[in-house]
Amino acid sequence: MEDKFFNASIYDAQAKEYAQNCRTDHMQYLPDMEIIDSDLLERVTAARNNCQWQQYTIMEVKRALAKGKRSIEDFKALLSPAALECLEEIAAAAQRERKRYFGNSVNIFTPLYLANYCENYCVYCGFNCHNKIQRAKLTNEQMEQEMQTIASTGMQEILLLTGESRKMSDIEYIGAACRMAAKYFKVVGLEIYPVNSDEYRYLHRCGADYVTVFQETYNSVKYEQLHLAGHKRIFPYRFYAQERALRGGMRGVGFAALLGLDDFRSDALATGLHAYLLQRKYPHAEISISCPRLRPIINNDKIEPLDVHERQLLQIVCAYRLFLPFAAIVVSSRECARVRDNLMLLAANKISAGVSTGIGSHGKEHLGDEQFEIADTRSLQEIHADLQERGLQPVMAEYVYV
Amino acid sequence: MQEDFWELGGRKFSSRFILGSGKYSLKLIKAAVEEAGAEMVTLALRRANGGQLDNILDYIPENVVLLPNTSGARNAEEAVRIARMARELCRTDFIKIEVIKDSRYLLPDNYETIKATKILAQEGFVVMPYMYPDLQAAREMCAAGAACIMPLGAPIGSNKGLATKEFIQLLIDEIDLPVIVDAGIGRPSQACEAMEMGAAAVMLNTAIATAGDIPLMAAAFKAAVIAGRQAYLAGLGAVCDTARASSPLTGFLHD
Numbered sequence: 001m002e003d004k005f006f007n008a009s010i011y012d013a014q015a016k017e018y019a020q021n022c023r024t025d026h027m028q029y030l031p032d033m034e035i036i037d038s039d040l041l042e043r044v045t046a047a048r049n050n051c052q053w054q055q056y057t058i059m060e061v062k063r064a065l066a067k068g069k070r071s072i073e074d075f076k077a078l079l080s081p082a083a084l085e086c087l088e089e090i091a092a093a094a095q096r097e098r099k100r101y102f103g104n105s106v107n108i109f110t111p112l113y114l115a116n117y118c119e120n121y122c123v124y125c126g127f128n129c130h131n132k133i134q135r136a137k138l139t140n141e142q143m144e145q146e147m148q149t150i151a152s153t154g155m156q157e158i159l160l161l162t163g164e165s166r167k168m169s170d171i172e173y174i175g176a177a178c179r180m181a182a183k184y185f186k187v188v189g190l191e192i193y194p195v196n197s198d199e200y201r202y203l204h205r206c207g208a209d210y211v212t213v214f215q216e217t218y219n220s221v222k223y224e225q226l227h228l229a230g231h232k233r234i235f236p237y238r239f240y241a242q243e244r245a246l247r248g249g250m251r252g253v254g255f256a257a258l259l260g261l262d263d264f265r266s267d268a269l270a271t272g273l274h275a276y277l278l279q280r281k282y283p284h285a286e287i288s289i290s291c292p293r294l295r296p297i298i299n300n301d302k303i304e305p306l307d308v309h310e311r312q313l314l315q316i317v318c319a320y321r322l323f324l325p326f327a328a329i330v331v332s333s334r335e336c337a338r339v340r341d342n343l344m345l346l347a348a349n350k351i352s353a354g355v356s357t358g359i360g361s362h363g364k365e366h367l368g369d370e371q372f373e374i375a376d377t378r379s380l381q382e383i384h385a386d387l388q389e390r391g392l393q394p395v396m397a398e399y400v401y402v
Numbered sequence: 403m404q405e406d407f408w409e410l411g412g413r414k415f416s417s418r419f420i421l422g423s424g425k426y427s428l429k430l431i432k433a434a435v436e437e438a439g440a441e442m443v444t445l446a447l448r449r450a451n452g453g454q455l456d457n458i459l460d461y462i463p464e465n466v467v468l469l470p471n472t473s474g475a476r477n478a479e480e481a482v483r484i485a486r487m488a489r490e491l492c493r494t495d496f497i498k499i500e501v502i503k504d505s506r507y508l509l510p511d512n513y514e515t516i517k518a519t520k521i522l523a524q525e526g527f528v529v530m531p532y533m534y535p536d537l538q539a540a541r542e543m544c545a546a547g548a549a550c551i552m553p554l555g556a557p558i559g560s561n562k563g564l565a566t567k568e569f570i571q572l573l574i575d576e577i578d579l580p581v582i583v584d585a586g587i588g589r590p591s592q593a594c595e596a597m598e599m600g601a602a603a604v605m606l607n608t609a610i611a612t613a614g615d616i617p618l619m620a621a622a623f624k625a626a627v628i629a630g631r632q633a634y635l636a637g638l639g640a641v642c643d644t645a646r647a648s649s650p651l652t653g654f655l656h657d
Contacts, residue, residue, distance in 0.1 A: 099612050100559060100561075100608065100612060101559060102425070103425025103427070103608075103611050103612065104425070104427060105425065279505060279506060283503060283504040283505065283506065284476050284503040284504065284505060285505060286505050287505065326505060326506050326508075393427050395449070397448075398446070398448050398449050399448050399474065400447060400448045400474050400484055400487065402474065402475065402479075402480040402483050402484060
């Protein structure tokens, strides 16, 4: 069957050739992977597969907008093609919810890339193990220097990232980074390869309290075609990462689909449902959703997010806000300053600043290459000033580790 | 009329409007103090703890009592730890206990709140527990040493008003501590109603923070709280279903 959502910009010759080779079963857990008793994957997949986007009309969209509390059906209507025609009204409704739940505050954080070694072959990602880039991993000393530099700007929340290599960035290494980060920052989050719940518990004790895992796409068939090798290939293990993190004692979890890999409406629906169902199961969990679109990478500057234009991005972000008004919504530096600042005013409430996706980039020495090209290079001071100019209140941290 | 004070933790307050935490800005605090006459302002320790580029504490005038809360606590133990940190950081014995383990509705956990109240009251805190209006829980909070009780009118930030009115009235009638209606008040008329019922004070934030004109809304709340309090002191007339002339049957009597 023809793939209506095939994104040709992602595949280079090497990926095409590799994809022809024998591929392992991506639904089969590997021996070291914890299996938890949960039915969320079946529920999210069923909802994603059964959604008929064309059945929603402007009438359903307006009904959803008029409600105080929106159902899953309302969420679908807001994500439907029909809803694009009422984007202005959707934005107005999203802004009301944003204001009601978060006032004018915007939370600020910065990512720190600890290492870019990776054992996965995700064809769209700059860190993939076949991409010829400069690899590096921060030593403890370099890590401390990077953290000192970042902390000196006034930053209070840090997101620690690694490429997905257990061998090069093992749990003890990440744990040491968490302990160090807890000295310099009030809030420590993680975006690393998925691990078992006992390992999340260990990292929580080291000072981390938030775990973000992007599912990339919730279409398991497409997922298999994009993640050709490595642990990441195991679709259900990745899907249950947030649930394992909560069982390991983490306070909050983040979700995202990488928009442009597959049908973005279905992936946005699945992302929202994944977050919604998990919060219902673990009511104390703090929920956060990111809205990344595909970006160019080193050795492939042609990558683009296909039909996810700015209008569609705004529609998705607003639909997330209207369905999950209490969730944090992050817009990363994949988007330009104009888009980010306007999204903060309308629906999102969390932004990164002073971003570099390379290794060692906050110090004098560039040690390793970037994961993707960023579109907003503003420093913390610049973003702080720009937000204030728009009447928004930057918040550096709102948290206490207990 | 005699001056109308109320007391808490050995301090006298004439204002019966308390600013809640949540949506913070310089403009809001200024309006709450100058226009609404707030003498007590809540501050989430997790926000004060943040080391912001703009320190929110700098915005709060010295004569205003700072009320730290334990927002972020999911059980009694966490609330106690946050309260102890708050005492250090804010140099006050006042503490509002919030124990919440529901990120969607932000409803308080009375059971854990009672446990935290007991521990903190023994440590000399002026404990102000945020609670779901349940008479039994309120009695236990009293017995545990609470300085007041703070039942919710409706979920935090919802602006839905006094959805729990009947139960708040029971607390006001039965509990011998100040009852401060906290959360849910969305309009000045609802603040007025809470005061008419006999509440000692009201706490709110979102209704003012999200108003089109923040100072004007703060002034409106001040007037409403005063009107409600005066009506309570004056004694409200009884409600009846039909019109009633002053003495329809006995008006002919002369001596």
